[in-house]
Amino acid sequence: MTATEILEKLVSFASVVGTPNHDIVAxxxxxxxxxxxxxxVFMGPEGDRxxxxxTIGPADVPGYILSGHMDVVQAEAIEWTTAPFQLRRDGEKLFGRGTTDMKGYLAAALAAVPQLAxxxxxxxxxxxxxxxxxxxCRGVPHLIxxxxxxxxxxxxxxIGEPSNMRAVLAxxxxxxxxxxxxxxxxxxxRPDLGLNAVHAMASVLNAAIEHAENLTHGPFEQAFEPPYSSLQVGTIAGGKAINIIxxxxxxxxxxxxxxxxxxDSLLAPIRQKAQTxxxxxxxxEWEEVSAYPALALPCESALARLLEDMTGQTPIGAVSYGTEAGLFQAAGVDAIICxxxxxxxxxxxxxxxxxxxxAACQSFIEALGARCAA
Structure with a gap:
């Protein structure tokens, strides 16, 4: 099968984050x-994904991991020109949910398997x-x-997150x-007889806003945009009717x-305020929704030099989005995005x-295989 044919099959699985993924895994x-x-195949603690x-080659010898995720974000069909879980081709463009993030990488890797084998x-x-x-990044820690x-x-x-096939270090x-x-x-x-949860949350919200502003004053790391740590409140909800506390x-x-x-340390002041x-x-009730560490791969590392040599491009210092790469690095495995x-x-x-x-990604993976065979 070609990479496009494989991608068509992968896109047809509506493997939306937080839902069962047996079909695509199988x-x-x-x-x-x-x-x-x-x-x-390793079942996660959720029991349905x-x-x-x-491994292709000898498992007892150090090699390279091609890492990617099978899940995609939701897609509202009404916002799409065509069905999001059906691959549509228009010239060189292949449309579908997950084509870029990141079933395209999975398809290229799978298309390279016959050559690697x-x-x-x-x-x-x-x-x-x-x-x-x-x-x-809830699933990969169990695999790592x-x-x-x-x-x-x-x-x-x-980690094959979309980077235009240019390596990313952080x-x-x-x-x-x-x-x-x-x-x-x-x-x-009778507000004196109730406890207004929305009013109480306002003090926490104000603390979060103040803390977010303080973070803009540093410390700084100029490779990032913005060059400082950040914090934001994304959602707030409460209340049933205007006349009900x-x-x-x-x-x-x-x-x-x-x-x-x-x-986690950036959230600590907000949690402390809530406890008051x-x-x-x-x-x-304070519930951790998700967490993953930063990635910081030195440009002089062997993995960074390998990717620079293979892509012919100097790695990008940093990107704003997050990936599973930081979790691999935290586990002692050098990691890079490409x-x-x-x-x-x-x-x-x-x-x-x-x-x-x-095609460029498949060629890259096959070239990596050639190096591993030399």
Missing amino acids: WIRDYLKAHNVEAA SNLFA KAKLKRPIHLAFSYDEEAG ARLPTLCAAPLGAI HKGKAAARLTVRGRAGHSS PDLCTLELEARAISGVNP LRAAGFEI GPGDIGRAHKPDEFILTSEL
Whole structure:
């Protein structure tokens, strides 16, 4: 099958983040088996979605991981020109949800499998396909934890997020949380008898806004845009009617941290502020929604030099979006970002990738295989 044909099949699976992914996992496993490559499938704790790991070549020798996620963000059909989970070709453009982020990379890797399988690799190439990356990299930690039992310590992991096939050395870390404040309902004419959860949440919101402003004053890391850590409240909801004292309010916020800063630490002042509401009788629940560390790969590392040599381009210092790369690095595996497509097309209606981008990625992976066979 060509990369385009594989992509057409992958797009047809509506593997939306947070939903079961058995169908796409089973298809990939069967495809690999048809090329004499055995894939291990590991069910996550959710019980209805899995990671997949496969090795081409000797597993007991250090090699390279090709890492990508199988999930995609939601797609509202009304916003699309055509059905989002049916691949549509218009010249060189291939439209469909996940074509760029990031089933195009998976398709290119799978299209390269026949060539890799014939190459008699001396160093292995591993395929590590995860779930629920779009929910804050929830699936891949379970896969990374198994790596010591699956293969020799890897030389590096190439995370195929869309980067126009130019290597990326760094991204910010992220932590996201959901705060729930519970008060006491009542009639609005007697506010003295209730506990207004929305009013209470206002003090937390103000603390978050003030903290976000303070972060703009540094510390700085000029490779990023913006060059400082950041924090924002993304959603807030509470109340049922104008004449009812609201007994419930929820707030979701996230922090993005430059290298060397723990993103969880950026949320700590907001959590501490929320805890002070207990003294007034409110119940507080703080739930971590997602978290992943920053990526910071030195430009002089062997993996960075390899990617620069193979792509013929100097790696980009940093990008604003986050990936699973930081989790691989935190586990002791050098990681770098390099994949087909442009991040500017991701998460939008009529997302697309170019056939030339698929071909370039497949050629890159096959060239990596040639090096591993030399």
